[in-house]
Amino acid sequence: MSWWDLGEGRGYRSYDGDLPLNEVTCGFCGEVGRFGFESRVSKTKPDKSKELHYDVLVCQQCGNLTSVFWGMGNSGLVGIHQVPWPRNTTRWPEHWPDDVGRYWLQAKRSVEASNYDAAALMARSAVQLILRYQEAEGDSLFKEIKDLGSKGILPPIMVDWAHEVREIGNSNAHPMPGASGTLAADALAVVEYLSMLLKIVYDLPHQIAEHRGRKV
Numbered sequence: 695m696s697w698w699d700l701g702e703g704r705g706y707r708s709y710d711g712d713l714p715l716n717e718v719t720c721g722f723c724g725e726v727g728r729f730g731f732e733s734r735v736s737k738t739k740p741d742k743s744k745e746l747h748y749d750v751l752v753c754q755q756c757g758n759l760t761s762v763f764w765g766m767g768n769s770g771l772v773g774i775h776q777v778p779w780p781r782n783t784t785r786w787p788e789h790w791p792d793d794v795g796r797y798w799l800q801a802k803r804s805v806e807a808s809n810y811d812a813a814a815l816m817a818r819s820a821v822q823l824i825l826r827y828q829e830a831e832g833d834s835l836f837k838e839i840k841d842l843g844s845k846g847i848l849p850p851i852m853v854d855w856a857h858e859v860r861e862i863g864n865s866n867a868h869p870m871p872g873a874s875g876t877l878a879a880d881a882l883a884v885v886e887y888l889s890m891l892l893k894i895v896y897d898l899p900h901q902i903a904e905h906r907g908r909k910v
């Protein structure tokens with residue numbers, strides 16, 4: 695894959711043929727899409743079939759600069775790389791259900807802030823929500839995960855892995871007086887499990903659908 699392939703097959707929609715600013719987040723203050731242009735440079739491929747762009751954006755909120763390297767593919771999708779990348783997680787992919795995305799976002803942000811009780815709780819809730827969307831049957835997260843395994847939605851390795859993630863086995867998700875805090879390792883484990891679950895249940899089918907629908 696060459697940099698000239700940027701935007702081929704996957705990327706963001708552009709409605710006016712230009713860089714979709716709404717897909718750029720300021721790495722300094724987190725503002726989304728409110729930028730002016732400090733400079734714009736583009737290079738055309740020797741065979742003239744494509745242009746790559748090297749824009750420097752200035753944030754309208756905090757005034758800092760972001761470099762955006764982008765290109766539009768044949769199908770009109772735009773591939774974007776930016777520096778600096780936003781340090782905090784601010785968004786989730788559009789093909790996830792909004793409530794799952796919100797829980798995932800809060801779990802990630804809680805990890806970024808070292809709030810491990812909150813991270814584990816949100817990640818566990820997101821896992822639960824995904825299992826409900828998939829109409830998993832069972833009276834515990836384990837059983838529901840196993841159910842999705844038997845239906846072929848989850849591979850065996852995900853079912854096995856669930857047994858090693860302590861927060862998934864934590865049947866008592868309600869607060870108990872005097873309970874000790876969640877260990878960082880346990881919180882990170884359930885967030886990792888959630889991330890893989892999202893990949894398998896939502897990202898993979900989405901990517902495959904995009905490839906199949908692609909006109910070469």
Ligand SMILES: [Zn+2]
Nearest residue numbers: 720723753756
């Ligand atoms: Zn900013």
